[in-house]
Amino acid sequence: MNKFDYLIIGNSTAAVGAIEAIRAAGDNGSIGVVAHETEHTYSRPLITYFMAGKVAEENVYYRPGNFYERMGVECMFGRQMKSVDVEGRSVLLEDGERIGYGLLMIAAGGSPIAPPIPGMDRPGxxxxxxxxxxxxxxxxxxxxxxxxxxxxxxxxxxxxxxxxxxxxxxxxxxxxxxxxxxxxxxxxxxxxxxxxxxxxxxxxxxxxxxxxxxxxxxxxxxxxxxxxxxxxxxxxxxxxxGVRPRIELVKDSGIEIGRGILVDRHMRTNIPNVYASGDIAEAFDPLFGGQRVLPILPNAYIGGRVAGMNMTGKEASYNVGMSVNSVNFFGFPFMSAGFATQEEGDGFKVFKKLDGTNYRKIVTRESKLVGMLISGDVERAGLMTGMMRAGVSVEGMEQDLLDGKLGLICLPKDVLEERIHSSGRNWQ
Amino acid sequence: MWRIRAIPEVCIGCGLCRVWCKVEHSDSKNIHKAFKPNAPETISCVELEESGCESFAMQCRQCDEPLCAYGCITGAMTKDPDTGLVTVDKKKCVGCWTCILMCPNGVIKRDERNGRSAIKCDLCKDRGFPSCVEHCPNDALVIEESPMNPLAAHSAPLSGSSRGDENILFSEEVDDDE
Structure with missing residues (x-):
């Protein structure tokens, strides 16, 4: 039986995050990647750009062509995982091959929801x-x-x-x-x-x-x-x-599932040597205060990275997994983070400002910023997600936040000191 | 690796850092031409933060754990494992601005001069030395040399330690209560 120190199921953002973390930690253990797609790792959000001819095929790829070679990864593409044997530490593929592992990360993502509409199978x-x-x-x-x-x-x-x-x-x-x-x-x-x-x-x-x-x-x-x-x-x-986590892959394996594969803040499942991250995982959201499925790319990478670090024995914790979205339509930008759809009530305060097509909304809870929504002028929007992660009080600053007037200089002294001096490693 | 660090205590808020950054990111790279009324638009990657009589300049800190690169949907934003520099590949960037939303210091800018791409401090790598630091009249911007974070670089761990080494990725406390 073929066996890897690290076996990764899936070949998208979370898998790349884990691979890069394992190698960055100086770990030379063997890494195997099983994926049902046959492509080199690519950016899923770019496929509509590719379809429109806005992004050339070579730029859809998320990492350079020599990525797997450079990272020393053995690719098993075009192959589907059928089941996991957590006792025997092995994975059975659809084609009958069994692959052993020391540590397993499941990052198989989500599958699109197919509603039972008559005619779904028609060409077109x-x-x-x-x-x-x-x-x-x-x-x-x-x-x-x-x-x-x-x-x-x-x-x-x-x-x-x-x-x-x-x-x-x-x-x-x-x-x-x-x-x-x-x-x-x-x-x-x-x-x-x-x-x-x-x-x-x-x-x-x-x-x-x-x-x-x-x-x-x-x-x-x-x-x-x-x-x-x-x-x-x-x-x-x-x-x-929409997509739903491909949890059917781990059905009856003993790996605990909710809406996704349940992981703790180390991205570890209930089985000690099995991890999960990306769209398949139900991971911790610090604003939400619990685990949830949040299929967005930044969290897939960060979750994958946290899993990779923990797998190599370098303790890391996933504490920045809140919802963030930045998207534009025909060049007009929109951003949201945290409790962006929240309205006043239930302990939330909401402040809004609409000026033509420039919209800004901030949501606070116990005087802390917990949600934002911006259209148009998105300049320095990260200051706000930074405040959300740092959990600083924004009491009295609400109007300035709406006007986009705040800078780092408004942060509490200790947070500001950290921003000026730190090496940018601890983002909480 | 290099980082630029602000020293707020001696910053006089003159804004020359922004001026020189704009020159460096202009087509001409010439201060006489870059600010002519008909000169093409240029961008400063330095923010000047002011409140009352306090001020400091802020640009990319080339984070060890760069959230901008982790959030990048295309793979355009990466941290160079050798130099530690966080760079944007303009050919790959589609201008989704996720990096702008991820950067807690608000130091990534939109560059829509020629297509859409993120732009950020590149430590004036073509110039050899950061122009903002060189031209700061009061030494309120300095170069800080720090060892590469072994976790950010694809290299063997270093023994040198910089501030914050004890905290590994995103949080020092781990209380798994779920």
Whole structure:
């Protein structure tokens, strides 16, 4: 049986974070990576850019071509994990091979949610989750021109943007009353809607696609029927409802799961030599005060890094895993962090300022900054996430925060000293 | 590796650090040309922080654990394992500004002069020595030489210790109560 000191399941951001941490710690142990995709590690958020032709294929890759070689990683790509034997410290692959490990990290990510819509299997229906999805869609779109995007979340809207950039007619269908409902409040999602509509994207809310039909002479996508009964003609449908952790991979293994694989602040599961991070993990969120699934790229890297360090025996703790999102639509920037959608009440205070398309909102709890939302002028926004991580009191500074007037100099003396002198290692 | 450090006690808030940073990041790199009314826009990667009569300049600290690079969605922002410099690959950056949201010191800027890319202090690596430090009239910016963090570099651990060495990544206290 082939055996690795470190076996990593998954080949995306969290895996890279772990690999780099293991090697940075000077550990020369053997590392094996199993991934069901066959690609060199790539940036998942860039696949819509690639589809739109905005980013060349070589720039979609997250690390240089010689990454695995340089890191001394043995790649087992195009292979799927079937089950884990935590007693025997081995993993069984779908193809029947068993691979042993000293330490295991599961970073297999999420799989796109596939709603049971009749017609889902028709040619012309795509997900937007992998490079392979983007490649297939890119080819298909060359001879089609009207697309329906199911889901008005981040992936759905970035897909819609890419389609509009390709000159497609685009209709976004969202079940919630507004787009980006999970990351933004009403005022901010309205600004997003305006940007998209100004570029010709049609947005339908509080509506679902109930079936996808072909035409008389073809099996390909031709019509989408909405829950309102309306039938819209289209030749492409994108499914972007969301992703869910691929926890089925560890079912009945003894590894504890909730919505994702439950990990402590060392990114360790209930099994001592098994770790998890990235979109598959349910990890600690310091603002939320508990574990939650938070499938965002920065947390995947940091979680992977923390796992990697702990696996090599260098103690590290995951304490910065709050929600952060920075996204732009047609160049217009939006940022959110922490309790960005929170409204006044339940112990939260909310301050807002809307000036044309520049929106700013801050959320405090017990006088500490716990949430923010910005559109337009995003200059120095990190000062606020820094304040959130440091847990400093912002009492009396709320208006300055809304006006974007605060600097580091407003921080308490000890925090400021740390910022000026520290080597940038401890971000709490 | 090098870091630039501010000494607030002697900063007079003159802003020459910003002026020279702008010169260095201008097309001409010439102070007479960079500020002409019709000169192309240029960017300072130094922030001058002022409150009352206190002031100091702040630029990238080339963090050992750079949150900007960890948050970068494209792989454009990386920490050079040899020099410790945190750099942006403009060819790869798509201008999502996640780095701006991640940097707790607010020292990464938007550069939209030619496409969209993040821009930050590069320690004037083409020039050889940071211009802001060289031109600070009161030595309120200094070069600090610190050993590479063994965890940030892909090299063998060093024995030298800098401030904060006892704290490893993100938190010193580990109380797993969940």
């Amino acid at each position: 229906v795509f997900f937007m989750n992998t490079m392979d999805d983007a490649r297939k869609a890119k080819g298909w779109l060359q001879h089609n021109k009207r697309a329906v995007v199911i889901g008005g979340g981040l992936t759905g809207l970035k897909t819609a943007e890419a389609l509009a950039n390709l000159g497609q007619e685009v209709i976004v269908v969202e079940l919630a009353p507004r787009v980006l409902a999970a990351a933004m409040d009403e005022a901010c999602s309205e600004l997003v809607r305006q940007v998209l509509v100004s570029k010709g994207i049609e947005i339908l809310t509080e509506v679902q696609v109930t079936r996808i039909d072909g035409c008389d002479d073809s099996n390909d996508v031709c019509f989408a029927t909405l829950s309102t009964g309306e039938v819209i003609s289209c030749d492409t449908v994108f499914m972007a409802i």
